[in-house]
Amino acid sequence: MFRTMTFAAVAMAIAPLSGAATCDSLKSLTFPDATIDSVQVVAAGTFQQPGARGGRGNGMADLPAFCRVAITSRPSSDSDIKIEVWLPAENWNQKYQAVGNGAWTGSIGYAAMADALRRGYATSSTDTGHVGGSASFAMGHPEKAIDFAYRSEHEMVLKSKAIVNAFYGSTPKYSYWSGCSAGGRQALKEAQMFPADFDGIIAGSPGADWSGRSAQAVRVNQLLEKEDSRLTPALQKLLHDAVVNACDAQDGLKDGLISKPAACKFDPAVLECKNGQSADCLSPAQVTMVKTMYSPLKLHSRETAGLAYGSELNWTDLGWSQSARATGLDHYRYLVFNDPEWAVSKVNIETDPGKLDEGASGQINALNTDLKPFFSRGGKLLMYHGWADPQISPLNATTYYEQVVKAAGGAGKISGSYRLFMAPGMAHCGGGEGPNDFDKIGTLEQWVEKGKAPDQIVASHAKGGAVDRTRPLCPYPQVATYKGSGSIDEAANFVCK
Numbered sequence: 001m002f003r004t005m006t007f008a009a010v011a012m013a014i015a016p017l018s019g020a021a022t023c024d025s026l027k028s029l030t031f032p033d034a035t036i037d038s039v040q041v042v043a044a045g046t047f048q049q050p051g052a053r054g055g056r057g058n059g060m061a062d063l064p065a066f067c068r069v070a071i072t073s074r075p076s077s078d079s080d081i082k083i084e085v086w087l088p089a090e091n092w093n094q095k096y097q098a099v100g101n102g103a104w105t106g107s108i109g110y111a112a113m114a115d116a117l118r119r120g121y122a123t124s125s126t127d128t129g130h131v132g133g134s135a136s137f138a139m140g141h142p143e144k145a146i147d148f149a150y151r152s153e154h155e156m157v158l159k160s161k162a163i164v165n166a167f168y169g170s171t172p173k174y175s176y177w178s179g180c181s182a183g184g185r186q187a188l189k190e191a192q193m194f195p196a197d198f199d200g201i202i203a204g205s206p207g208a209d210w211s212g213r214s215a216q217a218v219r220v221n222q223l224l225e226k227e228d229s230r231l232t233p234a235l236q237k238l239l240h241d242a243v244v245n246a247c248d249a250q251d252g253l254k255d256g257l258i259s260k261p262a263a264c265k266f267d268p269a270v271l272e273c274k275n276g277q278s279a280d281c282l283s284p285a286q287v288t289m290v291k292t293m294y295s296p297l298k299l300h301s302r303e304t305a306g307l308a309y310g311s312e313l314n315w316t317d318l319g320w321s322q323s324a325r326a327t328g329l330d331h332y333r334y335l336v337f338n339d340p341e342w343a344v345s346k347v348n349i350e351t352d353p354g355k356l357d358e359g360a361s362g363q364i365n366a367l368n369t370d371l372k373p374f375f376s377r378g379g380k381l382l383m384y385h386g387w388a389d390p391q392i393s394p395l396n397a398t399t400y401y402e403q404v405v406k407a408a409g410g411a412g413k414i415s416g417s418y419r420l421f422m423a424p425g426m427a428h429c430g431g432g433e434g435p436n437d438f439d440k441i442g443t444l445e446q447w448v449e450k451g452k453a454p455d456q457i458v459a460s461h462a463k464g465g466a467v468d469r470t471r472p473l474c475p476y477p478q479v480a481t482y483k484g485s486g487s488i489d490e491a492a493n494f495v496c497k
């Protein structure tokens with residue numbers, strides 16, 4: 001209350017006539033626990049992303065003019081949360097969009113901010129309270145761990161709304177969160193803990209069971225210590241093709257996609273090398289590793305899911321892309337054991353997971369299934385996940401959805417507030433062999449502002465820049481079902497059921 005009144009007074013003091021402030025005048029804003037570091041008028045087409053290489057190709061030459069505000073927020077004595085707020089100089093759509101981060105973040109999400117700005121949004125992003133992509137910031141810094149877990153996002157929202165109010169002379173008509181992966185985890189944390197922050201929330205491929213995913217990564221890492229368990233990209237392709245070949249038609253349509261992974265029955269042992277065979281087959285250690293990727297892991301208080309059949313291409317825990325594997329290792333080093341020298345060989349994965357849900361490790365998870373405070377305010381939650389996600393299990397998304405349904409007392413109780421869209425063949429947050437490109441924020445705007453809940457979302461797949469397939473994504477547990485005639489590459493020939 002105190003803060004709200006302070007800001008109303010400040011806004012009036014700077015621009016008593018128009019009810020809106022100039023960009024420069026925002027420098028004089030004061031917060032009890034934050035400082036304005038810089039304020040800059042950015043002319044149309046001139047924004048250079050910090051850290052981007054060279055003068056060309058930062059993809060932001062089309063940005064309209066905006067007021068760029070940089071803030072440092074310190075809700076605790078050990079906090080150092082960097083926030084940027086961008087305010088369109090003209091044609092503000094009267095709305096605010098916060099954008100999420102990835103992995104351990106430690107940087108501002110400029111690309112996502114640019115997307116929001118292009119749509120006329122006032123937008124903001126935070127570095128979540130530290131610099132760089134490692135979790136080493138958390139060791140010995142419990143307040144910084146809290147900042148990463150949830151506080152930096154909420155701080156960003158409070159400060160951003162105040163700055164929007166000071167600049168335009170009015171608060172945003174609608175406020176949205178848009179994030180995927182870590183940003184999907186942040187999305188759910190916001191819905192669970194700060195139900196008044198947003199009118200609509202996009203939670204993409206959420207890493208909501210953050211500690212469980214780390215345990216999965218470490219379990220796989222242990223197996224990879226043995227060289228003969230590692231899969232080359234060529235063997236991943238061999239495996240993937242075998243899985244698709246076995247399960248494609250089981251969902252009712254042979255289209256190269258597995259739309260019902262739960263119905264897929266596949267035993268990786270069928271690929272095990274026969275006598276004398278050494279190429280195009282899996283060693284016994286590789287078969288074990290592959291089975292581990294799919295299998296759930298029993299933790300102290302719950303079970304965390306393995307990856308789905310069809311997700312084999314670019315399995316990130318195998319280390320071809322460093323992020324997922326390192327995210328799990330960092331989690332154990334800096335949030336579970338507080339030991340930078342900790343190695344995967346030290347863990348007994350069957351007995352140690354008890355520590356995962358405690359302290360700094362557990363507070364990152366976004367597993368609370370009571371979303372009633374958010375829903376009762378009219379909040380809308382649009383969640384999506386690719387069935388072929390090679391990093392975060394899509395089964396986490398379906399499990400969470402079902403738990404929320406149960407907590408709310410039935411699907412009918414929440415269908416006006418929460419919908420989950422599973423995308424067959426989609427990889428992590430986009431890409432993959434299935435239709436994976438769709439308008440998330442536009443869909444959410446229709447839902448929040450016009451009351452049109454999405455009964456389907458048309459997604460497209462492109463090859464070489466040309467769209468070669470469209471398909472509706474359906475509210476879970478519905479699946480896009482072929483009507484029986486017409487091209488299987490056109491959304492109009494499918495119905496959700």
Ligand SMILES: [Ca+2]
Nearest residue numbers: 248253255257
């Ligand atoms: Ca199929």
